[in-house]
Amino acid sequence: MLSLRAPEAPALPRERTFLPEVQALRALAVLLVVVYHLWPNRLTGGYVGVDVFFVISGFLITSHLRREVERTGTLSLRAFYARRARRLLPAALLVLLVTALASGLLLPVSRWAATAGDVLASTFYAQNWALAGRAVDYSASQDAASVVQHYWSLSVEEQFYAVWPLLVLFLVWLAGRTRPGRSLLLPGIAVVTVASLAWSVYWTATEPAAAYFQTPTRVWELGVGAVLALALTGRRLATWLRAGTAAPLVLRWAGFAAITVAAVTLSSSSPFPGYLALLPVLGTAAVIAAGDTGPRDPSSRLVSFAPTQFVGDVSYAVYLWHWPLIVLAPFALARPLTTVDKIAVLAASLVLAWLTRRLVEQPALQWRRLRRPLVVGVSTVAAMALVAGVAGWQYHRVAMAEADARDALAAAQDDPCFGAGSLAPGATGCGDVYGPPASLTLTDDDQPWFIDPACRLTEGGRSDTDLDVTTCRFGSEPPTRRVALVGDSHAEHWRGAVHEVARRQNWELVEILRGACPVTEARVLAFQGADTDTDGCARWGGEVTDWLTSHDVDAVVTSSFTTAFTFDGADSLEAGVQGFQATWSTWLEAGLEVDVLRDVPTTGLPHVPECLQAHPGDPLACSRPRADAVVPDAATLAVERTPAPGLHLVDLTDLFCDETTCYTAIGGAVVYWDANHLTAQYSRSLAPFLLEELV
Incomplete structure (x- = not known):
């Protein structure tokens, strides 16, 4: 059924x-x-x-x-x-x-x-x-x-x-x-x-x-x-x-x-x-x-x-x-x-x-x-x-260590032998130039991107531009010169020295900085081997040039972490050279003086302060052979190949290295904040030498 x-x-x-x-x-x-x-x-x-x-x-x-x-x-x-x-x-x-x-x-x-x-x-x-x-x-x-x-x-x-x-x-x-x-x-x-x-x-x-x-x-x-x-x-x-x-x-x-x-x-x-x-x-x-x-x-x-x-x-x-x-x-x-x-x-x-x-x-x-x-x-x-x-206990320990560090550095920085001063021609009685630093503890005052009350953001931060322009005014008199500090974080870590020069010379300083982006017509494909914002860097670099050539600026001081970049071309180094040459030619044609700061020696270390703290009695353990630390880079080669009035190479490598070795502690100062950026304390000690080159 x-x-x-x-x-x-x-x-x-x-x-x-x-x-x-x-x-x-x-x-x-x-x-x-x-x-x-x-x-x-x-x-x-x-x-x-x-x-x-x-x-x-x-x-x-x-x-x-x-x-x-x-x-x-x-x-x-x-x-x-x-x-x-x-x-x-x-x-x-x-x-x-x-x-x-x-x-x-x-x-x-x-x-x-x-x-x-x-x-x-x-x-x-x-x-x-x-x-x-x-x-x-x-x-x-x-x-x-x-x-x-x-x-x-x-x-x-x-x-x-x-x-x-x-x-x-x-x-x-x-x-x-x-x-x-x-x-x-x-x-x-x-x-x-x-x-x-x-x-x-x-x-x-x-x-x-x-x-x-x-x-x-x-x-x-x-x-x-x-x-x-x-x-x-x-x-x-x-x-x-x-x-x-x-x-x-x-x-x-x-x-x-x-x-x-x-x-x-x-x-x-x-x-x-x-x-x-x-x-x-x-x-x-x-x-x-x-x-x-x-x-x-x-x-x-x-x-x-x-x-x-x-x-x-x-x-x-x-x-x-x-x-x-x-x-x-x-x-x-x-x-x-x-x-x-x-x-x-x-x-x-x-x-x-x-x-x-x-x-x-x-x-x-x-x-x-x-x-x-x-x-x-x-x-x-x-x-x-x-x-x-x-x-909280750790924060307390940090506060105590930083207070001791500030006291030690305050005493050391008054010494003419502190930092790069120990390497000045005719410097005598400076003791062990490459010995242990005055303090192994770094404070916020030592960071490369320190805050300066003389500086304020005057342009940028808008949705239609990548460009941030910071103006720093030193002194009360009319400025003797208007200078722009331009580049990536390896331009920024020169602020300690550049600000000291600006104070002494009564400059008005303009800062246009962006991390991991050099100002060049060469396209950047990678930064330290990793992908980067290629189009963003190119757009930003173009905006920097447009701003510099349309504003009242006397000179440009520029630097970049040049060896970290891979440039678009069959030969990355050659593409970088040509890109810098093209950019600087535009600046020179606009009547700007261009001072190129050669990049600092590479350390080969993941973190310099940690290396120094791991070898408190032997800072030489954190040094590096000069042949490895100082290598040809696109920016330096571009200046050397472009003899032009108004274009200068500022090479202070000898304030980091002797004939054979580059150091991470010099004259009682810690040279690097991390793996490759200068501490503000060492950057400031470079001011007299930078002044001699720029003025």
């Missing part, structure tokens, strides 16, 4: 409480990040492991929120935030506390203040915004890596956790008011996700350095996991994935392949996140959507492999520990990390992670008293206050 009843829809599979594929993704993600940090040239895109974590977090948190809404019709915010705090804060704050204490013991004084600031930012989960702010500041782009900068991704996640349940509650309330019995979670979250993706693509193209860290450009990655968590509850999708088709197998393999391709092909120069992040994000979503693909899938054995699951279990703690170990280990060992050292760091990260999991994370989740939101809140405030107190 025929039945006219419609066949019943296949029953949805019971929702699994343990997802081994997610643990495998966690293991893959943390290993990608750690290997990338240890061997960045071997796995150039390993940073996509962070994107994998974002998708997983969005998926798991939204799954939990969905289940609670389905069960109770609402959310308990107190309970949600307490659970997140129990899960994440104990390990995170422990690592911050240990790292802050270890940094005070191992890092040089020059890094105490920055480390304390980053520890505070990480404690209150604002590290991503701190890094985003520094990313758009060229003067900070040469800073050494922060010992806790990896907390930026945790900051993004915590900010997501703070807002996401509120969004879910709003969508539940809105559905109750406008569509009773229907859910707005999936369409509402999908809209937020698409909007964040669009902003990410736009902002990555506009401000790529800042876009990498900012929360709005990353929310869509967590949103993809959230959309997946909601979509998988739908009968149609779940039935298609589980109805004996090959779809799960294809999804899993395609997902793992996408993550692998991203890790291998992307690099630090890739515009990321933006649309490129779709590769690891959708790959992760595909693996999660595939779920359990069964024992016949060869990947299942690897996914369920005990070591894979173990690394997945401890992945959070591994992520927390690995970066402080990488940064601090070279200081503890007093040498760069070798391959054996790096393997030891990886092993130590796993051991510390296991101990943290067993002794901190699991007890915090199981301790019954910590299940009360009030207890969690009080404990959280107390733990954060402890870490903040350690950071």
